[in-house]
Amino acid sequence: MGAECENVKPDASSPDDKASQVRRMFDRIAPSYDFMNRAMTLGIDRLWRRKAVGLLARHGGTRILDVATGTGDLALQMARRIDGTEITGVDLSEGMIG
Template identity: 60%
Template sequence: MKPYNTDQSKKEEVRTMFDNIAPKYDLLNHTLSMSIDRLWRRRVVKVVRRAKPRRILDVATGTGDLAIAMARRIDGVQVLAVDLSEGMLDVARRKVEARGLDGRIVLDRADAEHLDIATASVDVATVAFGVRNFGDLAAGLRELARTLKPGGKVVILEFSRPANPIFRALYEFYSCRILPRIGGLISRDRRAYEYLPASVGEFPGPAEFLKILEAAGFRNCKARSQSFGIAQIYVGER
């Protein structure tokens, strides 16, 4: 699915959408999630830190929250953080500079499916809430695999549909009815906040996504449910 259903490709629409909502993205993201997204990112950082990486690639970095968290909590690490949206990167640059991390984090505009990064050059690749926005999911995952050194890890944080039917119904009422109204009012782009929860429903479930990861070149793939299945942390090895 696409945010606006125009003649543009999904990739072009996603870039336009995030450029539109970038100024209010952090406010809405943390408010509408009641800051539980911060907890999930901390857990991702713990997983990444155990791999003892020196160089991390953070794809679909958005406003840089995960890249910043990894640079602050993992000693000596260098993070290359890329995103398709220049609007989101502008916000990320201001945050990185404000925290004095511009020597540890390099921000660049890039397409997840065509990364200008050497093969087998990074220790860990991460994506937080970005893979479901890839224009071509399989191609994007293969590109992540290409950049990783043998034995390197991919760590992906993404939303999922809770398995419990009662909890799922409550979650989907909030995300599909309440979230678009608030998000649309504040960002002035309601279609963006209709697309974001709807895209979760269309994204493969954990078991299916693990198979997709394996097909892209990863092994020992596992999913770790977060907050009753609202999100998953996927881990795979190159």
């Protein structure tokens, strides 16, 4: 099933591959992403992020990789709350981390 999903394009009329289409979509919505996320989740995004950081802080670690970091909300919160940990965030969309 996984390989079949990779062939699905969000916009079938576009000649670009799925990754390029997804990257462009997130680049476009990046400026309002945090606001939209907060509104659509009714603020629950803040709760799960706080809980995740609390769990990570208890277990420690010297390095954390935040894949699909988006605007970096989680990575930034980890950096503020978990001392002595190197946090790296990466994302497909340059607009999200820019």
